[in-house]
Amino acid sequence: MSDYSTQELMIIAAAREIADGERIFVGMRLPITAYGVARLTHAPNAVGLFESGVARYAPAADMLYTMCDGPNQLGAAWTTGLIQIMGLLSGGRIHAGFIGGAEIDRFGNINTSYIGDTDAPTVKLPGSGGAPDIAAMAERLIVIINHQKHRLVERVGYITSPGYLDGGDARERAGLPGGGPAVVITDRAILRPHGPTNELHLAAVHPGHTVDEVVENTGWDLRSMPDVTDTPPPTEAELAALHQIDKEGFWRR
Amino acid sequence: MARGRLGGKTGARNNDIRLNPGGRAINDDKLCELGDAIAEFVPDGASIVLGAALENAIPYAATHELIRQGRRDLNMIAPISDISTDMLIGAGCVAEVTGAWVGNVSGGMGHNYRRAAEHGQPHPIRIHDYSNFTIGMAFFAGAYGLPYVPVKSILGSDIVRSNPRIKLAENPFSDTPDPVALVPALKPDIAFLVVQRADRHGNSHIWGSTGLTQEASIAAEKIIVLADEIVAPEVIASDPSRVLIPGFGVNAVCHVPAANHPSMLIGRWKRDNAFFHDYHKETRDPAGFERWCDEWVRDVADHAAYRAKLGGQLEELRITGDAPSAPANYATD
Numbered sequence: 001m002s003d004y005s006t007q008e009l010m011i012i013a014a015a016r017e018i019a020d021g022e023r024i025f026v027g028m029r030l031p032i033t034a035y036g037v038a039r040l041t042h043a044p045n046a047v048g049l050f051e052s053g054v055a056r057y058a059p060a061a062d063m064l065y066t067m068c069d070g071p072n073q074l075g076a077a078w079t080t081g082l083i084q085i086m087g088l089l090s091g092g093r094i095h096a097g098f099i100g101g102a103e104i105d106r107f108g109n110i111n112t113s114y115i116g117d118t119d120a121p122t123v124k125l126p127g128s129g130g131a132p133d134i135a136a137m138a139e140r141l142i143v144i145i146n147h148q149k150h151r152l153v154e155r156v157g158y159i160t161s162p163g164y165l166d167g168g169d170a171r172e173r174a175g176l177p178g179g180g181p182a183v184v185i186t187d188r189a190i191l192r193p194h195g196p197t198n199e200l201h202l203a204a205v206h207p208g209h210t211v212d213e214v215v216e217n218t219g220w221d222l223r224s225m226p227d228v229t230d231t232p233p234p235t236e237a238e239l240a241a242l243h244q245i246d247k248e249g250f251w252r253r
Numbered sequence: 254m255a256r257g258r259l260g261g262k263t264g265a266r267n268n269d270i271r272l273n274p275g276g277r278a279i280n281d282d283k284l285c286e287l288g289d290a291i292a293e294f295v296p297d298g299a300s301i302v303l304g305a306a307l308e309n310a311i312p313y314a315a316t317h318e319l320i321r322q323g324r325r326d327l328n329m330i331a332p333i334s335d336i337s338t339d340m341l342i343g344a345g346c347v348a349e350v351t352g353a354w355v356g357n358v359s360g361g362m363g364h365n366y367r368r369a370a371e372h373g374q375p376h377p378i379r380i381h382d383y384s385n386f387t388i389g390m391a392f393f394a395g396a397y398g399l400p401y402v403p404v405k406s407i408l409g410s411d412i413v414r415s416n417p418r419i420k421l422a423e424n425p426f427s428d429t430p431d432p433v434a435l436v437p438a439l440k441p442d443i444a445f446l447v448v449q450r451a452d453r454h455g456n457s458h459i460w461g462s463t464g465l466t467q468e469a470s471i472a473a474e475k476i477i478v479l480a481d482e483i484v485a486p487e488v489i490a491s492d493p494s495r496v497l498i499p500g501f502g503v504n505a506v507c508h509v510p511a512a513n514h515p516s517m518l519i520g521r522w523k524r525d526n527a528f529f530h531d532y533h534k535e536t537r538d539p540a541g542f543e544r545w546c547d548e549w550v551r552d553v554a555d556h557a558a559y560r561a562k563l564g565g566q567l568e569e570l571r572i573t574g575d576a577p578s579a580p581a582n583y584a585t586d
Contacts, residue, residue, distance in 0.1 A: 051385055052307040053462030065526050066358050066517075068309035068462060073519055074576060079462045082307070082332065083393060086386040090406060113382065118415045124370035126356030126363065129333060130385035133406040162409030174409040175432030 004234050006187045007251045008242055009206055010144065012037060012234045013185050017142050018096065021045045025089065025097030025134050028067055030144055033245055034098070035059060040241035049088065051130040053080045063248060086130060089137040092177060097138035099131045103156045104145055106199055106220045107170075108163025108181035110135065111156040118158065128160045135161035140182035147186035153219040164198035171198075189214045194225050204231045283506045284453045288555060290477050290505035291318050295443055300328040300351070302444040302473060305392070306464035307333050308358055309519065310447040312479045314512035314556040320344040321551060330441050332385045332465055335516060336532055339363035340550070342378060343542045351381040351439070353388055359526055360533025365542060374539060382416045383407075387436050389465045394438035395472030403433035444473035446498065447513045449521055451480035455503025456489040456496060460578075461519030467497050475504045479512040481521050492581060509556050511567060523570045 004012075007030065014034035018024055020043040026035045027050075035048045036059035048056045050067040055078040062071035073079050088094055101110035102125050112131060116122035135141050141163075145151055163181045164171045171180050184191040184200055188209045194201035202224040205211055215222045234242070246252070295301065301319075304311035316337045319327070328349040329338050338355045341347050343365030356363040368374040383391065390402040403424070413419050413434055424431035446466060451457040457478050459466070470476050476498060483506070489496065511518075515525035536542040553559045560567055 050462070052309070052464050065524060066308035068307055068464075069517060069524060070519055070572070073461045079460070081462070081467060082385060082464045083389045083468065086389065086406075090386065090404070113411070113415075118411075121371055124367050124380075126361070126366075127352070127354040127382065128384045128410070128412065129354040132384040132410040132412060133386040136406045136408060136410070158415070159409065159411045165409055171409065173430075175405060175430070176409050177405050 004239060005252050006206070008239070009231065009234060010185050010187060011242060011251060012238045013190060013231060014098070014142060014144060015041065015238065017183055018043050018046055022095035023047045023049060023088070023093060025049050025051070025094055025138055026067075027098045027100075028064070029100075030251070031098035031142070032059070032064060032067075033242065033251060036245040037238060037241045040244060041237055047077070049085050049094065051082055051086055053082050053085050054078070055085065059245060063250065086133055089133060092137070094138045096140040096142055096182070097134035098142045098144060099134055099161060100144045101131070101161065103151055103153050104143060104163070104184060105153050105156045107165060107167045108141075108143065108184065108193060108198070108200055109156050109159045109165065110143065110161040110163065111158045113160045114158045116157065131161040135163070135178070136176050137178045139179050141178065141180060143181055143184040145184065145186055147188040147214065147217050149217050149219045152186075152217070164193065167197040167199060188217065190231060192225065199223070201225045202228055204229045206231045207233055282453045283455050283500070283503060284483065285505050285507060287314060287318050287479065287507040287509055288322070290507055291315065291322055294475050294477060294504055295319065295324060297324055298326045298348075299324070299442040300330055302330050302441045302469045303334050303337050304445065304447065304516075305331055305466045305469040306462065308335055308524075309461065309517050310459075310466070310513050311335055311337050311516040312445040312447045312512050313337055313514060313516065314479055314509045314559070315445040315477070316340055317550045317553070317556065317559065319346055320546065330439060330469075332383075332388050333358075336363060336529060339365045339536075340546070342366055342369050343375070343536065343539075344546055344550070345375045347378055349379045349381065351383065351388070353383050353385045357529055357533050359529035364533070364536045368539065381418065382412045384410070384412060387412070387419070387434070388439065389468060391436050391439035392465055392468035392472045394436070395440040396468050397471075399438060401435045401437045403435055405433060407434050408432055439472060441469065441473040443475045443477060444470045445477050445479060446470060447479045447518060448481065448497070449518060450482040450484045450488065451478050451506050452484055452486040452489050452500070453506060454486065455498075455500035455506045456486065457498050457500075457503070458489055458492065458495045459497040460495060463497060470498050471502065476502055477505045477507065478503050479507050479509045481510055481512065481518060483508045491583075494581065511560055512556065514563065514567065514570070520576075521572055523572060525566070525570055
């Protein structure tokens with residue numbers, strides 16, 4: 001078995017969340033690589049969508065710094081506008097979308113806007129971009145975040161992108177059409193909503209990490225699913241696909 | 254207070270202006286210097302879209318000129334304009350930000366945006382939060398004369414609390430509870446666009462992804478085009494399907510090669526990623542931003558001087574390869 005970095009494991013765990021034939025709102029950085037790995041392994045018929053106005057079949061041939069970079073547009077399935085692409089979300093045609101965030105809470109609500117008061121914030125984060133739209137309207141939401149106690153918090157101070165709100169059926173009552181967070185992939189573990197409250201539970205622990213350590217680094221009293229597993233390490237095929245995309249070894253560091 | 258027209262009387266006859274922009278006829282030569290266009294069309298307090306394509310085709314040349322001419326109290330409207338908005342905030346030009354994201358796509362946070370929001374430096378700004386799709390639909394409403402649009406995509410988000418312009422309502426056509434968020438029309442005063450090529454009348458070709466460029470421009474009262482290349486009208490007319498904005502909606506055309514630098518322009522210029530990282534490093538404190546702004550904006554006479562200053566760095570970003578589309582045949586018989 002080859003060596004791999006934590007970020008490479010996260011990419012591969014994210015790739016496994018994409019099923020063949022699905023239309024995926026990709027976003028940038030780690031998810032774009034995850035989409036590429038999925039395409040090259042188990043999901044050759046997946047379609048990648050980018051809110052700037054791009055739809056692609058094959059992942060871009062060169063490293064991307066932004067979704068608008070030339071390599072993401074060359075040979076695209078469609079270059080168009082934001083409303084055309086995000087309209088597919090609004091129309092209920094997107095299976096899953098990726099987002100990240102500064103903070104996520106027990107019910108999967110995400111903050112990328114304000115730490116502290118909105119009128120006098122302690123930290124003004126860059127803001128929402130298209131994340132609330134994806135969180136509201138994709139059938140499944142896949143969240144990528146670093147697992148630190150100050151990031152996985154009991155309750156976010158500002159909900160930029162809604163998860164299950166107050167839990168239970170609050171999300172449906174708010175009128176949100178999409179299904180909500182299906183999985184949270186961190187650098188230590190995988191969390192999933194569980195039970196009637198839809199609270200995030202520990203589902204799998206990455207190799208080299210322990211349940212106690214994951215709980216210790218979570219800002220709420222993290223409970224485990226009945227059958228917590230170990231995150232399966234990357235297969236040779238998954239790593240080969242990842243190395244084919246990440247030619248410069250950006251994620252290996 | 255910035256003047257951005259919001260919602261309200263969407264049937265107002267601003268069409269009169271657009272059909273004869275700036276008192277000019279459709280066939281008039283609208284080619285002018287960017288500095289002159291900004292002097293004529295952009296007053297203090299204007300609401301401005303500086304690119305709406307997201308990370309590409311951001312008219313930084315106009316950003317610089319607004320700073321050089323010392324515009325104040327602007328309302329910057331955009332889904333994302335990368336570090337363009339951060340520069341204008343740092344230079345003290347901005348009173349309001351209407352948008353979804355302000356930062357540095359390469360570096361993360363925008364230091365000037367943080368200083369303004371957290372500490373009121375160089376002065377306080379008012380932030381109107383939107384998501385990308387909702388600001389898009391607000392432009393759509395502004396462009397096509399709708400007072401507001403109902404959307405689902407910010408339900409459950411605190412954007413509906415922190416932006417009092419957005420109201421919650423029930424879908425009147427549903428028999429069961431069906432909440433919607435009502436987003437009023439946004440009608441900017443001026444939209445600046447970077448296009449690959451345009452003619453002297455403002456007829457413009459754009460290719461590649463366009464984000465909200467079309468909706469934002471049509472919603473705007475005035476449009477200023479920054480063309481990478483000026484071509485004969487016959488070139489644009491040969492492929493009308495590639496026209497994003499026709500000349501009859503355009504007030505001024507400025508020939509500014511690489512106006513998009515450091516962002517990218519499809520088929521013309523690559524993104525200058527190092528420039529974004531350098532900006533992030535050099536603007537960490539106000540004095541650093543002042544030095545950066547003097548060096549790259551205030552002490553540079555115009556965009557030609559900016560290009561000369563970049564020199565070989567800009568030449569390395571020039572796209573020289575060929576990947577042309579197949580021609581489309583418009584023959585009639």
